[in-house]
Amino acid sequence: MARSLLFVLVASAAALAPPARQATFADAVVKPLQRFGALAVASVALAAPAVAVDATRASQAGAAKIEGGGASTLQSGRIIAITRGVNLDGTDWEGKTLKGVAFQQSVMRKCNFKKTNLFSASFFDADLAGTSFEDASMKQVNLEMADLTDADLTGADLTEAYMAGAVIRNLKKIENTDWTDVDMRKDQRSYLCGIAKGKNAKTGVDTRESLMCPD
Numbered sequence: 001m002a003r004s005l006l007f008v009l010v011a012s013a014a015a016l017a018p019p020a021r022q023a024t025f026a027d028a029v030v031k032p033l034q035r036f037g038a039l040a041v042a043s044v045a046l047a048a049p050a051v052a053v054d055a056t057r058a059s060q061a062g063a064a065k066i067e068g069g070g071a072s073t074l075q076s077g078r079i080i081a082i083t084r085g086v087n088l089d090g091t092d093w094e095g096k097t098l099k100g101v102a103f104q105q106s107v108m109r110k111c112n113f114k115k116t117n118l119f120s121a122s123f124f125d126a127d128l129a130g131t132s133f134e135d136a137s138m139k140q141v142n143l144e145m146a147d148l149t150d151a152d153l154t155g156a157d158l159t160e161a162y163m164a165g166a167v168i169r170n171l172k173k174i175e176n177t178d179w180t181d182v183d184m185r186k187d188q189r190s191y192l193c194g195i196a197k198g199k200n201a202k203t204g205v206d207t208r209e210s211l212m213c214p215d
Contacts, residue, residue, distance in 0.1 A: 090111060094113070097116075097117040103126050104124035107127045108126055109131065110129070112131075113132060120140040126146045134155055140161060143163050144162045145166065145167075147166075149168075151171055155175070157200060157202055160181045164184060168191060178203045179210040180203070193213035
């Protein structure tokens, strides 16, 4: 299937979303993606959560993290864009709220996610070479198999993110980053400890301590 295809899942009726929320989402996600000729939007009801969502909340924390950081769109109270295999090189997302957005397998080199809210977003197998995540909120983000070559993670909060299989070649800008409870390989941790320094301004956590680096 061509990499430019987009998959749409409507988790609930879009009409239930308040107009104000729809306008915010359009500015943050819809309009930037339209410039590249491809868009898939799944609208999630912002009214009372469904029974299925309540059941998800009641599941174990680990399962919830995987669901939120992967390809799932069943997330209460959110409007989600799903992209796969899309070329978004050089796009600017600075300061946007992109909770749960799925960018897996997309090409996103030299993009700007500075100060962006990416809680539980997925960049699984995405090309993020040279992309800036400076001061971004990246809790529970899925970066498995992603290419982070020359990426900038300065000041980012990556608490409980997924890093297994991520390419961190020439990843040097990690000052003041919080890696608390990040799932990563031993060799990745060793490499990051070799360049880690500073303290995250938002969480107050020391970067080396978050990586559990030896003294």
